Amino acid sequence: MVRKTILTPILLVLCISITACSPPVQEVTSDSRDHVGSAILDSLDVDRIYSNAEELSKEPRVAGTASEKNAANFITDQxxxxxxxxxxxxxxxDQYIFPNQVELTIEGIEKSFSPAPFQYSVSGDVTAELINVDKGLASDYETNDVLGKIVVASISDVYFEEMVLNAAGAGAVGIxxxxxxxxxxxxxxxGKHHDDYIPTIALSPNEGKSLLNLMDDNKSLTGTITIEGANIEKHESQNILVTKPSKTSDEIIIVGAHYDSVxxxxxxxxxxxxxxxxxxxxxxxxSVKTDKELRFLFFGAEELGLLGSEKYVDEMTQKEIKNTEAMLNMDMVGxxxxxxxxxxxxDGFSNTVTDxxxxxxxxxxxxxDLSDHAPFHKVGIDAALFSYFPLEEWYHSPHDEIDKxxxxxxxxxxxxxxxSVLKLSMK
Structure with missing residues (x-):
């Protein structure tokens, strides 16, 4: 059910053109708050929004591809x-290429396994004795000699990356x-590529229990992990940035959205x-003169882990971070x-944006924290995501088409x- 929009007028705009030519900049004063909201809202053209969404969604826009670049060019032209x-x-x-072969075999055991790789699992072909290290915590290696062995660890509340690095640091050749x-x-x-990773595979609960039972029933088992075709390729993406400066304040309001797709x-x-x-x-x-600087940011490579927004935040100066009052992010809003x-x-708490x-x-x-507001929050900027939730059933599928x-x-x-941007941009 769509909730009814209730909007409060806050600013006056004498004229906002919907043609290619921009009108003269109109100053907004505190005396004109009662008229601005309706003027701005009347200028929003939903048919134009829909048309631009239709143009952008003619093909997938995977980060680092020509189609993502085409989308960036379209945004720039507009x-x-x-x-x-x-x-x-x-x-x-770094673009991870998933392996084309992932196998686990146990010497002397006919049972077959169907292991799965993790994103960023490295290629390798290792044969070694299997050893159970419980949850794969750093403390689990204090009493287990795993040098040159393949460790078997059951997931708990530890990050997979940490489990793999714990095993590698203790001298294991696979996990x-x-x-x-x-x-x-x-x-x-x-999470990300790491030079210290060792060949890593995942077993389902049933297959994992079977393997652990086999290890309990046998004094020693030798296993082979085979991962072929995993690779890291270098690609390029880009953020598209627009700054609308203010002559009266150093404060900044950021509005963002990512334009890549899966x-x-x-x-x-x-x-x-x-x-x-x-x-x-x-x-x-x-054409609106605001008291604070506005920045409109179109992020690339969000689907690969918020890479575009993280890049932007990493490049911000401490002064920019301090002066940024709010970040409004839009993701899946149609x-x-x-x-x-x-x-x-x-963090689930309200802030300047949500209030x-x-x-x-x-x-x-x-x-x-699964969208581009997260990197801004991490450096202390009040940030929020606007979206419709719960997600549609066809999320991240070929059915994410304009007719939906x-x-x-x-x-x-x-x-x-x-x-909200207008409210935030006025003193």
Missing amino acids: LETYGYSVESQPFDF IIVFKDGLQNDGWSL ESSPGASDNASGTAVLLEIARVLE SADAGPLTMFTV TAKSNQKIPLELT ISKERLDEVAKLVAV
């Missing part, structure tokens, strides 16, 4: 049409991670919708099949975020 000077922030990243009931053993990641998905909801809404907000605010409009913060938005509309607040996008929902988010 922003220049609106009258902005556009900056590109390129960055390199088998056994999953617990209720968790599938595929689709997981070691492989095989047109990404209409995730996240052509957020990108298109951000483009429209940038368009209607181009799906007709998702739940109601929801705000997310990294401002809630003054216009009653919106639930949830917790997540609701104009009403695009319009709802565009109005809410635009008004």
Whole structure:
């Protein structure tokens, strides 16, 4: 169910053109608060938002590919049409190539296993004695000699990366991670590439129990882990940046969205919708004189681990971080099949962004760090994600197409975020 939008007028805009030519900059004063909201909201063009989302979602926009670059060029062209000077922030990243062969065999045992790799599992062909190290904690290696052996560890609350590095640091040549009931053993990641990783595979709960039972029943077992085809390739992505300066304040308000998609998905909801809404907000605010600097940021490579937003935050100066009052992020803001409009913060607590938005509309607040607001939060900037939740069933699938996008929902988010940005940008 879509919640009804309740918006409070706050600023006056005499004219905002929807043509390619930008009108003269109009000054907004505190005396004109009663008229601004309706002028801004009337200028938002949901048909334009939908059209831009449709253009962006004609093909998947996987980070580092020509299609992602094409999307970046489209965004740049649109922003220049609106009258902005556009900056590109390129960055390199490591693209993990999954292995084409993953095997586990046990010497003298006919039972077959179906291990799965982790993202960032390294290639290797190692044969060694198997040894059970319980949960694979650092303390588990104090009483176990694993030098030159393959360790078997059962997951607990320790990061997979830590489990692998603990084993490698103790001299193991490979690690088998056994999953617990209720968790599938595929689709997981070691977080990032590390030069000290050793061949790592995951076993399902049933296969893991079988292996541990075999180890209990036999004095010594020798296993072989084979991983072939895993590789790291260098690719390039880019953030697209627009700055709308202010002559009256050093304070900064940031509005962002990522424009890449996952492989095989047109990404209409995730996240052509957020990108298109951000483009429209940038368009209607181009002619508005605000008290604070506005930055409109279009992030690349979000789907690979927030790489674009992390790059941007890493490049911010301490002065910029200190002066940034708020970051508003939009991700999946058009799906007709998702739940109601929801705000997310990294810690689940309200902040400047959520308090401002809630003054216009009653919106639930949830917790997540799985989008581009997270890197800003980590450096102390009040940040929040706007999205519809729970997610649609076709999330990250080939069915994330433009016909699943609701104009009403695009319009709802565009109005809410635009008004919130205007409120935040006035002293």
